[in-house]
Amino acid sequence: EDQVTQSPEALRLQEGESSSLNCSYTVSGLRGLFWYRQDPGKGPEFLFTLYSAGEEKEKERLKATLTKKESFLHITAPKPEDSATYLCAAVSGGYNKLIFGAGTRLAVHP
Amino acid sequence: ETGVTQSPTHLIKTRGQQVTLRCSSQSGHNTVSWYQQALGQGPQFIFQYYREEENGRGNFPPRFSGLQFPNYSSELNVNALELDDSALYLCASSTGQEETQYFGPGTRLLVL
Numbered sequence: 001e002d003q004v005t006q007s008p009e010a011l012r013l014q015e016g017e018s019s020s021l022n023c024s025y026t027v028s029g030l031r032g033l034f035w036y037r038q039d040p041g042k043g044p045e046f047l048f049t050l051y052s053a054g055e056e057k058e059k060e061r062l063k064a065t066l067t068k069k070e071s072f073l074h075i076t077a078p079k080p081e082d083s084a085t086y087l088c089a090a091v092s093g094g095y096n097k098l099i100f101g102a103g104t105r106l107a108v109h110p
Numbered sequence: 111e112t113g114v115t116q117s118p119t120h121l122i123k124t125r126g127q128q129v130t131l132r133c134s135s136q137s138g139h140n141t142v143s144w145y146q147q148a149l150g151q152g153p154q155f156i157f158q159y160y161r162e163e164e165n166g167r168g169n170f171p172p173r174f175s176g177l178q179f180p181n182y183s184s185e186l187n188v189n190a191l192e193l194d195d196s197a198l199y200l201c202a203s204s205t206g207q208e209e210t211q212y213f214g215p216g217t218r219l220l221v222l
Contacts, residue, residue, distance in 0.1 A: 004152075032209045043114075043200050043213035044153070087152055091209050095166040096141065098202075098211060100152030 002027040004090050006101035013078055013108050021073040021104045023088030033071050034098065035064050036087040044087055047073075078108045113137055114203050114214035122220045128189045131217045133201035135182045141165070142184040143211060144176060147198040159184060196221045 003026045013019055025033065032051055036044035048057045050066035057064050061082065063074045073086055085105050089098040113136035123129050135142050141160045145153035155168035159178035173189040182203070188195060198218050202211035 006152075034210070036213075041198075041216075041218070043116075043202075043215045046210060046212060049210055089152070095158060095160075096143070096204060096209050096211065097155045097158065097166055097168070098143070098145070098153070099155070100145075102150070102152045 002090065002092055002099050004088055004099050004101040006086075006088050006104050008104060009102070010105040011107070013075075013106065015079055015108055015110050016077045018074070018076045018078070020075070021086055021088075021106070023071040023073070023101055024069060025071070025088075025090045025099075026069075027090045027092040027099065029092045031091045031093075033066055034089045034091070035062075035071070035073055036089065038085045038087055038103070040085075047086075075106070078106075080108050080110055082106065083108045114201060114212055116199075116201055116214040116217050118217060119215070120218045120220075122222065123191050124222050125191055125193060127191050128187065129191060129219065131186045131188075131199050131201075131219070133184045133186070133203075133214055135184065135201075135203035136212055139203035139205050139212075140182055141204045142178055142182065143202045143204070144184070144186045145200040145202065146170075147200060147216070149197075153200055156186070191221045193221050195219065 035047040048064040085103040089100045115134045143158040144156040147153040157167040158165045198216045
């Protein structure tokens, strides 16, 4: 069965303290690995799509990487406004169905 | 912000009632997917519509049904509401040619 697991469940950082979030996936025929940011009570906001192992994408303080079994979201020198839940999702199979992990709740304190 | 809108933003129903949630897709997107997100969990796929036809379905019972209209707006209908149906319901739109899905703000449903 296709599965996506994220760790840690929650992460507390001081402003400027870099860290990484992990997303491990077990899917047959990965078509894409997605990262979203979700603020409380709102819909997920698209961040990145990765398609093949070795691929990397960056946006401001965030960088996403992909291996054959995992994806990492690296956060460099985070600011309080980076506090949110970060969701990872995989797409496999014949149609565009996102399989989500439970998310990592990130809190960045000044 | 994406161009995906949802209505209503919040809704309170009682067990056994029926509810209809609405979604307007981003301009140019012909595919809509619906997800259910329980508190503290990731979204779970309900179903997807492409050009007004159901294109795929997750592990949800038949009392969850949907429609997509020629203008690509969409509805999610839930009959015989149960307490466990309380959740944030999200719709997401995409084109048929790419996988990236753009989400609306969601409808928060509370079943009492």
